[in-house]
Amino acid sequence: MIQSNRLKQAFQANKGPSMGVWQMIPGSNVSRILARAGADWVMVDCEHGNIDDAAMHEAVPAIAALGVSPIVRIPDLQHWMIKRALDCGAHGILVPLIRTVEEVENVVAAAKFPPQGRRGFGSPIAMQNFNPAPTFTEYLQQANESLLNMVQIETKEALEVVEKIAPLVDVLFVGPFDLGNNIGHPIIDGKMDPELDEAISRTLKAARAAGKKCGIFCTSGAQASSYANDGFDMISVATDYTLLGAAMAESLATARGREHNKVASY
Incomplete structure (x- = not known):
């Protein structure tokens, strides 16, 4: 299963x-477009995206079938949501709005089979999203090691204990907009205060010290490139929603002989 998890393979290769x-x-067609774009992974956003449980079950196999890792951001900390995401065959989960070490411990327990955790076993769906497909027994034996557990550092409370959280998970993932809001330095018109930059750097350092990976959400290729140079391991380059709107607006402006006035999406 580890060989089928493209994101985990990228982490282990450690080549950038x-x-x-x-x-x-x-929509599964949207999933396929994104997976064919050259990404190592696609985040299926069930928190802020228009993705419900049924849509998640369509997106995950469409992404996995193209050799790309489907990762699911669940809407909340509730354990049944973790189970649904992993049972549909996600290669990993991202959990938002973490605040305490105890919450992270509960997330990891919900994501792992006994004896490491308390995840229930029984989905016949998950195996189809790995190639070659494992048997029931192989999935049970390999899932704990093969699937990625990620939490978002986006609250003041989580930042204050980020060094204790880091050893518990595979990836610390920075949500810069909520993190900025929660520490009193929101991103306004794309401007990031030094205090937010320091919070992001602290998260990266905590991950490094624990021997774990660190990811971050970006809004453009240029910003993603900058964070790549800073040493982040997992970088979200853009969202389907914002790119679709920007590309359409630019094409229409060009067709009308006008210069497109690019406005920051965030």
Whole structure:
């Protein structure tokens, strides 16, 4: 199963950052477009995206079938959501709005089979999203090691204990907009205060000290390249929603003989 998890393979190869994209619009055709774009992984966003449980079950296999890792951002910390995401065959989960070490411990327990955790076993769906497909027994034996557990560092409380959180998970993933809001330095018109930059750097250092990976959400290829140079391991380059709107606006402006006034999406 580890060989089928492209994102985990990229982490183990350690040859540079793994670039991915964010799916917010439902539909397996959207999933396939994003997976064919050259990404190592696609984040199926069930928190802020228009992706419900049924749409998640369509997106994950469409992404995995193209050799790309489907990662699911669950909407909340509830354990049944973790189970649904992994049972549909996700190669990993991203959990938002973490605040305490105990919450992270509970997330990891919900994501792993006994004796390491308390995940229930029984989905016949998950195996189809790995190639070659494991048997029931192989999935049970290999899932704990093969699947990625990630939490978002985007609250003041999580930042204050980030050094304790880092050893518990595979990836610390920075959500810069909520993190900025929560520490009193929101991103306004794309401007990031030094205090937010320091918080992001602290998260990266915590991951490094624990021997773990660190990811971050970006809004453009240029920003993603900058964070790649800083040493981040997992970088979201763009979302389907914002890119679709920007590309359409630019094409229409060109067709009308006008210069497209690019406005920051965030």
